[in-house]
Amino acid sequence: LSDRYSKKIIIMLLTFLSASGTLLLVYADNLPIIFLISFLLSFTSGAFPVISSYLMDQWGEKGRAGKLGFYRSLIILFGSPISAYIGYTADRFGGFAFPFLTISMVLFISCFCMFTSIIVDKYKKRDIF
DSSP: OTTTSOHHHHHHHHHHHHHHHHHHHHHOOSHHHHHHHHHHHHHGGGHHHHHHHHHHHHSOSTTHHHHHHHHHHHHHHHHTTHHHHHHHHHHHHTSSHHHHHHHHHHHHHHHHHHHHHHHHHHHHHTTOO
């Protein structure tokens, strides 16, 4: 899909699905719904190849493999403490609702930022800005 349609829009939609699935997971209370939400969340892992492809298109040909490696290293570096954050806040605030609501909120904010970027890019093409 990312070869045919805008990569930014696909990334935004997958981020929205991830945020929505995380939010729904907090409030799900029966097993069949949890299974459905887990399948919804599994689709969102498709964002990573699209993001990598988008970044490769943005960088010049020289050195972009090193930049992509650096980007992936940063993702691992920043993503590693998330499990500790989830455990600490779940222990401190009495459950897993707060950390997952926080993650969902961060994803919704990033989705909004991507949506704003898409709108700004659209208006730049019309020479309004």
